[in-house]
Amino acid sequence: MRVLGIETSCDETAAAVVDGSRGLLSNVVSSQLHLHRKFSGIVPELASRAHLQKIASVISAACEEAGSKRLDAIAYTQGPGLMGPLLVGKVAAQTLSRILGVPLVGVNHLEGHIFATELTEELRFPLVALIVSGGHTDLVLSRGPGRYRVLGRTRDDAAGEAFDKVARMLALGYPGGPVIDRRARSGDPRAVDFPRPFMPGTWDFSFAGLKTAVLYHLQRRGGRKPEAQETDDICAAFQEAIVDTLVEKTLRAAREFKVKHVALGGGVAANSRLREMLAARGIDNGLRVVMPPRGLCTDNGAMIAQVALHRLSRRRVDKNFRSDPAMTFHSWGA
Numbered sequence: 001m002r003v004l005g006i007e008t009s010c011d012e013t014a015a016a017v018v019d020g021s022r023g024l025l026s027n028v029v030s031s032q033l034h035l036h037r038k039f040s041g042i043v044p045e046l047a048s049r050a051h052l053q054k055i056a057s058v059i060s061a062a063c064e065e066a067g068s069k070r071l072d073a074i075a076y077t078q079g080p081g082l083m084g085p086l087l088v089g090k091v092a093a094q095t096l097s098r099i100l101g102v103p104l105v106g107v108n109h110l111e112g113h114i115f116a117t118e119l120t121e122e123l124r125f126p127l128v129a130l131i132v133s134g135g136h137t138d139l140v141l142s143r144g145p146g147r148y149r150v151l152g153r154t155r156d157d158a159a160g161e162a163f164d165k166v167a168r169m170l171a172l173g174y175p176g177g178p179v180i181d182r183r184a185r186s187g188d189p190r191a192v193d194f195p196r197p198f199m200p201g202t203w204d205f206s207f208a209g210l211k212t213a214v215l216y217h218l219q220r221r222g223g224r225k226p227e228a229q230e231t232d233d234i235c236a237a238f239q240e241a242i243v244d245t246l247v248e249k250t251l252r253a254a255r256e257f258k259v260k261h262v263a264l265g266g267g268v269a270a271n272s273r274l275r276e277m278l279a280a281r282g283i284d285n286g287l288r289v290v291m292p293p294r295g296l297c298t299d300n301g302a303m304i305a306q307v308a309l310h311r312l313s314r315r316r317v318d319k320n321f322r323s324d325p326a327m328t329f330h331s332w333g334a
């Protein structure tokens with residue numbers, strides 16, 4: 001079974017071909033970062049137009065790289081995401097599915113982030129998944145593919161959003177995650193004691209207060225721009241606070257729900273300190289922690305195709321383009 005996965009939920013036009021037995025055959029990602037950088041965030045209308053311009057060539061490149069014309073199904077990101085960009089991917093997927101006469105599978109983007117790991121490692125269930133991305137911070141208990149319970153999510157900023165906003169305060173550019181990750185390596189995480197928003201009694205997260213603590217720290221300096229070393233220290237201290245919170249709550253959830261497996265996913269899963277701390281503390285707690293390779297943490301079509309392979313093996317496809325409610329992202333919050 002060979003699936004083409006199309007991902008257009010935000011600012012990456014992406015397509016990939018995954019084979020059920022041979023694994024990842026191709027993975028093409030066209031980033032729109034250069035378009036949005038000057039606005040320090042995604043402009044939805046610009047994103048939709050750029051997806052329209054790129055989608056055909058990205059899909060062709062993915063099929064060519066896969067070295068085979070045979071496709072047994074077309075998968076696309078159904079949501080969550082930006083409406084215009086999502087529609088571009090959906091129409092492309094529907095068109096291909098009709099022309100080729102193969103099934104169409106709508107995939108939840110967040111389920112995709114969990115299954116990105118499976119392109120290189122085995123996922124074992126039950127597991128607790130931490131999805132940390134530009135728009136989400138979700139802690140999910142999963143008993144198998146398609147079986148999810150969202151334990152908690154962010155009440156305000158997503159983890160990636162907090163990285164992006166703090167980077168903006170420090171004039172480090174967009175996206176903020178990768179640059180804070182890099183600058184933090186030369187900084188001292190104990191230089192500033194930022195709060196850890198553990199929020200006892202709930203599995204939810206909240207990073208707005210931590211973000212404001214960074215703002216107050218900068219304001220206390222009377223508008224003086226931090227020197228390079230101070231910037232590195234603030235990056236390291238902020239990153240440590242956010243990573244500490246994410247790791248602590250994930251490990252507590254694994255303990256509480258008596259699971260032995262933890263999976264990480266989403267763009268922030270590329271963060272080196274998060275990967276290091278979760279792996280180390282996972283071992284200390286007798287857990288098997290798995291995470292995608294860095295290149296598959298941010299949005300890509302491969303993770304969408306991977307979820308579709310599971311769906312197809314359970315024979316839950318989108319006949320005649322009508323959504324099966326059980327497989328749409330609406331079921332995610334249940």
Ligand SMILES: Nc1ncnc2c1ncn2[C@@H]1O[C@H](COP(=O)(O)OP(=O)(O)OP(=O)(O)O)[C@@H](O)[C@H]1O
Nearest residue numbers: 133134135136160175177178181267268270271299
């Ligand atoms: N090394 C890193 N450290 C921290 N954050 C990172 C790193 N690399 C990327 N990010 C963050 O990941 C986010 C992008 O992730 P992703 O592409 O999964 O988000 P999205 O698809 O826009 O959101 P969602 O998946 O919630 O719809 C950005 O906020 C970016 O700053």
Ligand SMILES: [Mg+2]
Nearest residue numbers: 133267298299
């Ligand atoms: Mg994403």
